[in-house]
Amino acid sequence: MPRKIPPFAAIRAFEAVARLGRNVDAAQELNITASAISHQVRALEAFVGTPLFQRGSGQQSELTEEGRALLAPVTQALDAMDSAFARYTGKTLEQMISVHMYQSLANMWLIPKLPKLREALPGLTLRIVTMPEEINLSGSDVDHAIVFSNKPPQETRCVKLFDELIQPVCSPDYLKSRTGPLRPEDMVTEPLIRSQHHANEWGRWFNAAGLGDQPWKPVAEMDNRSNALQAAASGLGWAMDRRPFGEELRRSGQLVAPIDLAVQTGYAYYLLTSYRAEGSPAATQFRNWLIRNCTQQFAV
Template sequence: MRGRLLPSLNALRTFEAVARHNSFTRAAEELNVTQSAASRLVRSLEDYLQVPLFTRQSRRIELTDEGRFYNALVRDSLDLIEAGTVELISSKDGKGTLSIGMLPTFGTRWLLPRLASFQEAHPEISLNIISSDGELDFTKERIDVAIRFGHGNWQDAIVDPLMAEEILVVCSPVLMDGPHPITSYESLRHHRLIRHSTRPNGWEHWFRSVGANRDHLRWGPSLEHFFMIIQAAIAGLGVALLPSFLVEDEIRNGTLVTPFPVRIAGPGGYYLVTSAAKSELPRVKLFRRWILDQIARS
């Protein structure tokens, strides 16, 4: 059986440090070796690969095209090895830190109020909560699990549906007491509609679902997170379209009202997305079991 075609790990570490610092001197200081030793290791790597990784001019060095290509591979590979090493050390005896990538408003309104029960049941597990709603990359974000809105099509992951989304229109009671109370779909044209910047088609989906006319709409601010939209609606900046479970308290205490009884299904749902590579870690299995039990209870 053929062995792996791999250069010296020490040479790879040195090359990555030199490329990161763009300096043999600073790389040597980081690695606690002499500058000449760092230079020899990079030279040995270039000899092994039979391609130049740096151009050397006087006291300046610069990655070649081959060097930039190889540096990206080496850097990502060392990051992965480092993360796995930390993972094993921190996971000893089932302990460690559980890193959760969390949608900001979902986390604040639904998850955080419930997490005390998980922490009480598993005091040996530390929690690291990261605001995360962009493209999902477990390695880059260094997270174990994530809560995402979508359609369940994440690659290299175990995906558990948490809940569907029910959408309703809300506004400040001040708007209802003003010169143009919202008593029909057509009366929305007198008010600004607050938009969610990451769901630009939300209002179009609502108008289409209820069969209302979309002519002569007035657009209000476009905001990135639901908690911003909630506050904007309370402040009377316009009419908002929000998942019902996120505004239960505001509707109950009267800071927001619902002009229409209709509630429509949202264009996606909330999912627990677990890194396939980490799915068997004890802390991950415990959290997954816990959150699915919370969903079943609610």
């Protein structure tokens, strides 16, 4: 008995528009015209007998309730097909996996670990993807994504790597140069470096130390965490380390954390695994290596 399914081109067009949000982006991904995308989506709507996208909602394509209900099983089916055919891509490609994360996280945390990864898994080639900043694993060619969130993601293939902590750090030379006691309350008059992305982190740390709101003036302000930590490593003063960004600088002795008060922010880093990568031995090996590495480095 023949299967009662619509043309595969229409299914692919629907999924691509729903995932990417615009006909023009779906057309570029599938290497066809935007008008062809529109035609295929309308063909699928005719097959199911109901609109799948809201019309007149601007350039962004908004799913209807029926469209949202259809997207989940369609995505699962396409991911299953992707996984089924992945075994035929050749042994060399099977040993290459990809992981998506923020640029700063890659630069300051994962890339310094690559020599250890190569030592543990010498046959594995890792592709690090940092653009765009947000990614939808379904329908993409990315195997894993490391995400930052204040609650566990809804994906079933998800594991927490570690919690985010904040803790003041400075260079060993700066620490030797200062005089007097070093208690949390003494930090108010110390040269503090502020990060624009987390302008209130010092206030949060002071509150956690039981000091309440404290007036303080930054000695410098940086627009990213890397610059703030490098300024502290150069001896300018104190920066707030947000785990895991300062771990390599602390491991190498360029930064120290003499005040033993690390404060949880309520956020954590999670590793997501795509459906297509679930059956990949290389992706599983990388996942297990990363979890093991984080367990050894941090108290999860």
